[in-house]
Amino acid sequence: MSTRNISFNLVWTLIVFLIMDVYVYTALRKSISKSRWKNYYNFLFIIFLALGYTGFYYLYTYFTLKPLVVEWAPNLAIGFFFAFMVVKILLVLLFLFEDVYRYLSYFVLVIRNLFQSKKGEISRPGRRSFIRKTGLIVAAIPFTSMLYGITKGKYNFRVNTLKLSFDNLPKAFQGFRIVQISDIHSGSFDDASAITEGVEMINEQEPDLILFTGDLVNNDSREIVPFIEDFKRLKAPHGVYSVLGNHDYGDYKKWDSLADKEENMKLLYRYQKQMGFKLLNNENATIEKEGDRFGIYGVENWGNKPFPQRGDIDKALEGNQDMKFKILLSHDPTHWNKKVIEHPEHFDLTLSGHTHGMQFGVEIPGFKWSPIKYIYPQWAGLYEKSKQYLYVNRGFGFLGFPGRVGIWPEITVIELSGNS
DSSP: HHHHHHHHHHHHHHHHHHHHHHHHHHHHTTTTHHHHHHHHHHHHHHHHHHHHHHHHHHHHHHHOOSOOOOHHHHHHHHHHHHHHHHHHHHHEEEEEEEHHHHHHHHHHHHHHTTTOOOOOOOOOOOOOHOOOHHHHHHHHHHHHHHHHHHTGGGGGGGEEEEEEEEEOGGGGGOEEEEEEEEEOOOGGGOOOHHHHHHHHHHTTTTEEEEEEEEEESSSOOGGGGGGHHHHTTTTOOEEEEEOOGGGGGGTTSSOOSSHHHHHHHHHHHHHHHTTEEEEEESSEEEEEEETTEEEEOOOOOBTTTSSSSSSOOHHHHHOTTTTEEEEOSOTTHHIIIITTTTTSSOOOOEEEOGGGGBBBOOTTTHHHHEEGGGGOSSSSSEEETTTEEEEEEEOSSOOOOSSOOOOOEEEEEHHHHEEO
């Protein structure tokens, strides 16, 4: 997209924002009768607007400049922008519905009055205080939730543990513990101590094997540099293996030359090696214990276009396709739905990430929902089809919205067991 098109779109975006602000401001102001409260309201609304537009400025700047390091204050402002925008959208929808109802009612009264012999005076119905108060109460729920999400929720790491049984699991791997992490997105982090704590939580699970399913960075491989020593401390007797996600290729950043982009990929490979991650680019590895073995197969990113479709299952299988038990690492769960299930080779377990659970949703016992489910049928947790399991990790980091609400950053512990 050209600079001219970006500027044009920015202007129209700001115009839409301004219209929304004026509409919400006038609708709410009419419900405040006392003059002194109106002054407080004016002051508060101006403060909210200032914070919101500051957040939008940082969001636009990050989107265009793609910095290597972010700080907590800009992230907080960006998060406030998202939270305030959700409030305004909800109020606009509510007030529009009320306005349509009010003016339709007024129109009906006018028409009816035309056909009456005795003409009466008709006044347009005003806004109902109940609607405004209800709107504010309803909007306050996501607003306060998102404020928590951008301050505490984004580093509220949760350990999700599950046991999976397989008829063909080699005997030596009974009770074998695998930790999966995904979507680190190191370029979004603004609290180094929180990442240190997250890494410590992973090691506390005493995993036999650690598997990372892609998106180490947002745009540039150098984003991981401040955190290399943290992830270097990840320990598992059978190693740490990884694959690439769509963000790892540097496709979302404008490079001065193709050579610069290629150098960025070389840096990513180098940094993964420094951290002790064994990267599987359409490759495989063998895990051995007490004479038994199983295979790990890692493919490059494969998702619905425009996401890259570089994953090659056949290439990943080369030289090691006769394994009795197979685990596949594939960043995007779309790959499992579109290619893995129908593949002639049977993969007992596929591990993915990518969706982040949209970093927003509801998860309570017996109920799980996020808007991302309407895009990705498999978006978080465990799925099974044709005797093959898929687990979609909710992500370790965050991207875009600098927070998490209801869908917390995840460390997955999978304990393997055999049915025999």
